[in-house]
Amino acid sequence: MKDLSVSFCRMKFKNPVTCASGTFGSGIEYSEFVDLDGLGAITTKGVSVDAWEGNPTPRVAETPSGMMNAIGLQNPGADVFIKRDLAFLKKHDVPVIVNVCGHSTEEYVKAVKLLSEREEIALLEINVSCPNVKEGGIAFGTDPKSLFEITKAVKKVSKKPVIMKLSPNVTDIALMARSAEEGGADAISLINTFTAMKIDIYKKSFVLANRTGGLSGPAIHPIAVRMVYEASKAVSIPVIGMGGIACAADAIEMMMAGAVMVAVGMMNFHEPSLMTDIIKDIEAWMDETGTEKISDIIGCMH
Amino acid sequence: MKKCRARIVSKKELCEGIFDIRLRTEIAKDAKAGQFVLVFPNDPSRLLGRPLCICEADGDELRIVFRISGLGTKEISGISEDEEIMIEGPLGNGWNIKAAAGKEVLLLCGGIGAPALLQLAKKLGSQKGKEGGPKNVKAVLGYRNAPMNTFLAGDFENAGAEVVIASDDGSVGIKGNVIEAAGEKDIDCDVIFACGPMPMLKAVKSFADRKGIPAYISLEERMACGVGACLGCVVKTAAKDAHSHVNNARICTEGPVFEASEVIL
Ligand SMILES: Cc1cc2nc3c(=O)[nH]c(=O)nc-3n(C[C@H](O)[C@H](O)[C@H](O)COP(=O)(O)OP(=O)(O)OC[C@H]3O[C@@H](n4cnc5c(N)ncnc54)[C@H](O)[C@@H]3O)c2cc1C
């Protein structure tokens, strides 16, 4: 038996593979396709204190080897999330990472306070990088000082380890990683989506109602690898790497670049059982290359 | 609900740009009228499944009828008999067949909306006059013009529906839209099932509202996951939706069929 386990924020995970927030619902939606207990962790859709409506439609568009989305963080609010989604996940034997969003520091703090009381949650991931909401979101994730402040504020109230989720829409990702670390973050995750635009040249209109949306998928994978490499080199806290992971090779590459865990995003839409296949194929690659422990490859390119 | 390979049993072009493909797949046996499948292009740069209605499901055979409207459907239309394609399904809720019990049923099919209603017509046809079945089934099929070849009209007739044809330019059947045609023919009904372009569905909604009868409509929206995970495909709802807790329901999961009064178009 190969050892696929990794340790992340002083917790042990049976393997390094989780889903990227917003691409797997809360697991319920894909439970007919995937044995949830086989995953390293489940990362849930962003949740805020109160319910959010999200953006008008069209909210999604296909792009070459990827897609754009402008969902706008629609979610039922923390109370419903706890009663329904967390209650469902509690019956499973898989660590839960809850992704948190807010419009203001107060909202983030309130949500973190509420959620960090829940014993069924392993880690909190703070989304300060959503390009699709007007206030909050990305505004916190593109300025190093704001990122430092928001990290400090949520760390002060959180009883769980905090992962800050970084935006790729910056010139210096290493600087952002360091700001999160200095603010007290226990870990960082990256990348969120790239702000992008698509125009219908016949209708002379924007394809997404929100005009801009976040680009993700295999099209962005090499950029994600570069950013994970730069960010993980800049800090000593662990990293969850994501961006266009479509197969075990992409996941392994991300780990070699410096990620301790990896998240699969929009490719779940293409292949609902993809995470299960990736875990199996990582093991096959370990056999093939004589790698005993997957944790040995983390950051081997540094 | 599964994703698997399906073999092309037959392919026909019903009229220019509209294709009729029969697939052999285990998904067929679980499929209900009004549900849909995601059909995945083989081109690896096109990653999202194309939502297409289940036009017919019989044993292990599934029929889809679709119009080429972009590069994905163009690619799918180019597939040959005996080749394979990946599909995922069955997805969505399907028609509320119980709502037809004892009723004068009117099916309103606008253009490429017709495939969404054929399996329902077959089901209702087989139950007509029986306990729990409809009293009668009429279908108005609307086309843009005569070259559209009144595709699927014969299938609705074979299913036991009384068929009325309408066309925008009057080149075939009654000139006008499906609601005008139903009016001209004095069709009386006490429940409507409809699928077609958005202007037509809006008209159906207000028509049913005026008549005070229920109308079930099948909606379209851009989709990414098809299973309720991404929240890409929502429609505004009159009441707070039980899943979202805001006035948004997922077309892929709570739909694609909605009672017209539930949604804001
Ligand atoms: C539940 C449902 C059932 C449908 N059933 C049928 C059917 O039985 N027959 C039929 O001809 N068409 C049907 N459609 C519309 C069909 O899905 C689109 O025509 C098709 O996805 C276009 O793909 P494309 O690659 O050719 O176009 P492109 O414009 O190249 O597609 C780009 C992206 O936009 C999406 N897209 C484009 N147009 C639509 C649309 N109208 N609705 C949803 N997504 C769209 C595509 O899926 C793809 O992700 C249905 C749509 C839905 C939502």
Ligand SMILES: Cc1cc2nc3c(=O)[nH]c(=O)nc-3n(C[C@H](O)[C@H](O)[C@H](O)COP(=O)(O)O)c2cc1C
């Ligand atoms: C439909 C969709 C919804 C998303 N929702 C969220 C979200 O709620 N919170 C968040 O932090 N990231 C969200 N993301 C970003 C992903 O978690 C991930 O960072 C990004 O998509 C890159 O990974 P990928 O290329 O594998 O998709 C979303 C992405 C998509 C495609």
Ligand code: FES
């Ligand atoms: S397509 Fe993802 S929720 Fe409907």
